[in-house]
Amino acid sequence: MLSLCIAALVFCIAVYGLPESQSALKAYALKSSHMPAQQWTKTNAVSPNHVINLQIGLKQGKFDEVLRRLAEVSDPDHANYGRYLSAQELNKLTQPKEETTSLVTEWLSENGINPSQIRYSAARDWMYLDVPVQKANQLLAGEYSMYENHAGKAMIRTPDWSLPRYLHDHIDTIQPTNSFFNPSSNGLKPEAEPLNSVSIVTRPAQGPRDPVAAVCTMNRLTPYCLRALYGTQNYTARAAGRNKMAMTNYLDELSLAVDARQYLSKYRPDIIAVIKPSAKLFDLVSINNGTIQQTPFNPAQQAANTGIEGGLDVQTMLGIAWPTPLTIYSTGGRQPDFIPDDFTPTNTNEPYLDWVNYMLALDDDVLPQVVSTSYADTEQSVAKDYAIRVCNQFAALGARGVSMVFGSGDEGVGGKGCLRNDGSGKSTFIPEFPPSCPYITVIGGTQDFNPEVAADDPNTGFTSGGGFGEYFARPSYQDAAVTQYLDINNNFSDKYSGIFNTAGRAYPDMAAQSVNYGIVWNGTLRNLDGTSASTPAVAAILAMVNDALISSGKPTLGFLNPWLYKKGYTAFNDILSGGSAGCNTPGFPASKGWDAVTGFGSPNFPKILRNFGVDDKLDR
Structure with missing residues (x-):
């Protein structure tokens, strides 16, 4: 009998190996390492008592099912098209397994974190806890330090962080750790004019269609021009009580109602x-104490051009899509419990993570159907584990029926400094995040009329962004269109060998006018360039499409891209000229069909309605 037991033990060891010891399981191993971008410099040690808010992203229980449901509700030919998930349904799918929550809670307890100190997201897939830096270093075997960039922004980060081996499959990401994310918007033309200056001819939105030439000039774009150009000028909203649109502000950006009212008085009387x-x-909503100031700009804000971007977005969206209700989500100010000190003058959380988690917790009847975001940063400035989890959160929001549109960037394929962020010194095109995420819709820029061309304004250095991401593979919905583009431009393989990822998520998906938008800022007229202009314009047009869909008893757009790449592209104005110059190269050219500078082109509202089978009378 003893010999049989010994034989069985020897067999098990031979087949399965020796069981890992408890100490081996609890041994720490590197979870994530990400080198700071070149503009970030390590400057100071951090006070060990300085408190930071750790956000622990637990592995979601059934995220594969979320992606499956997203694909179904976004496919216009699927039986479940438009049957978006409720908050409750989504939470059930994203809630972590009991084992995950238990193991992470035990680990925190072993390190002196009482379960009562832990806060949870609605789906319990995020843990939030406030800990001093010395405790964060202990938990993550990290080395938090102060980093500053050339603009003087400071943040606490640790380039490397680790976890016990047994937790690697239970925790996706922890923030803030090693993402050096500094989102920005672009395109200011600083010269100002008095509000009573002579402006271009405008005509009433009602009545017969006006030729684009009668209301459009490249000297200054107005809502009359944009509505005439894209065909919304004769549409009257009918579902304003049920249809909602939204925009985001970050970096203490503001949207003043007084400026918006002056803008409408001038351009939408x-x-x-x-x-x-x-x-x-x-409506104004503050997330994590984001600023919702409505008092006049103070001298420091005026000097920093605070409110230029926030004014552009709100004025553009109201000018096109009023009376559709608009909500402005302001994220990224100091948290209520944040105490600045000599080392950390500002909140160090990643803004997109705060925003998307807030949105996912909203009730179904509060959630807007379309959201415009005009901010992005280089993909390589963001740790991959962070980018993947935030992108997945976007997918979850898409499964709930929200269309998210983001600008493609304002420096073509990457501006002038185009080096890999790995210390190799090798050149590369610089894709942006979130644009590289496959679960959002990305907006490029155009200019001129009849025909529109890819945007390139030498006065500001603005060139419509586009390219191919490094972190995310090309999604199946765009495979045919992008493959065709690469085949037609097959000289890319030699010309740009090794400096862009031919298999990556390609963007943008569509485009719109993006040069010389007129806005009111601080009581004066300004012109602005950028995909931060085309993005709210597209969002407003999509809000009008949703209005027509709701009025016709049809589901709203939700995640646009599967429809766009499958059949929706026929309702867009193809852009055939221009390119996305950058990195001392011509970049990618516009061409027939999809291209990596304007996507499928600019929207044609009447054609989009017909594409969805909406009664043409709604367009008159």
């Missing part, structure tokens, strides 16, 4: 004529 002087033009 028909709106001002029918609303009360006391009526709200938009």
Whole structure:
């Protein structure tokens, strides 16, 4: 009998190996390493008592099912098209397994973190805890230090962090750790004009269609021009009580109602004529104490051009899509419990993570159908584990029926400094994040009329961004279109060998006018370039499409790309000229069909409605 037991033990060891010891399981191993981007410099040690807010992203229980459901509700030919998940349904799919929550809680307890100190997201897939830096270093075997960039922004980060081996499959990411994310918008033309300056001819939105030539000039774009150009000028919203649109502000950016009202008085007097002087033009929501200031800009804000981007977005969206209700989500100010000290003057959390988790917790009847975001940063400035988890959060929001549109960037394929962020010194095109995420819709820029061409303004250095991501593989919905583009431009393989990822998520998906948008800022007229202009314009047009869909008893757009690449592209104005110059190269050219500078081109509202089988009478 003893010999049989010994034989069985020897067999098990031979087949399965020796079981890992408890100490081996608890031994730490590197989870993530990410080198700071070149503009970030390590400057100071951090006070060991300085408190940071750790956000622990637990592995979600059934995320594969979330992606499957997203694919179904976004495919116009699927039986489940438009049957978006409720908050409750999504939470059930993203809630971690019991084992995951238990193991992570035990690990924290062993390190002196009482379970009562832990806060959870609605789906319990995120843990939040406030710990001093010395405790964070202990938990993650990290070395948090102060880093500063050339603009003087400071953040606490640790380039490397580790976890016990047994937790690697249970934790996706922990933030803030090694993402050096500094989102920005672009395109300011600083010269100002008085509000009573002579402007271009405008005509009433009602009545017969006006030729584009009658209301459009490249000297300054107005809502009359944009509505005429893209075909929304004769559409009257009918579902404003059920249809909602939104935009985001970051970096203490502001959207002043007084400027928006002056803008509408000048460029949409028909709106001002029918609303009360006391009526709200938009709702403001503060996330993590993001600023929602409505008082005049102080001298420091004026010097920093604060409110230029926030003014552009809100004025563009109201000018096109009013009376659709607009909500402005302001994220990224100091947290309520944040105490600045000599080392950390500002909140160090990653803004997109705060925003998307807030949105996912909203009730179904509050969630907007379309959201415009005009901010991005280079993909390589973001740790891959962070980018993947945030991108997955975007996918979850898409499964709930939200269309998210982001600008493609304003420096072509990467501006002038195009080096890999790995110390190799090798050149590369610089894709941006979030644009490289496959679960959002990315907007490029155009200019001129009849025909539109890819945007390239030498006065500001703005060139419509586009390219191929490094972190995310090309999604199946765009495979045919992108493959065709690469085949037609097969000289890329030699010309740009090794400096872009031919198999990566390609962007943008579509485009719109992006040069010389007129806005009101601080009581003066300004012109602005950038995909930070085309993005809210597209968002407003999509809000009008949603209005028509709701009015016709059809589901709203949700995640656009499967429809766009499958059949929706026929409702867009193809852009055939221009390119995305950058990195001392011509970049990618515009061409027939999809291209890596304008996507499928600019929207044609009447054609989009017909593509969805909406009664043409709604367009008159």
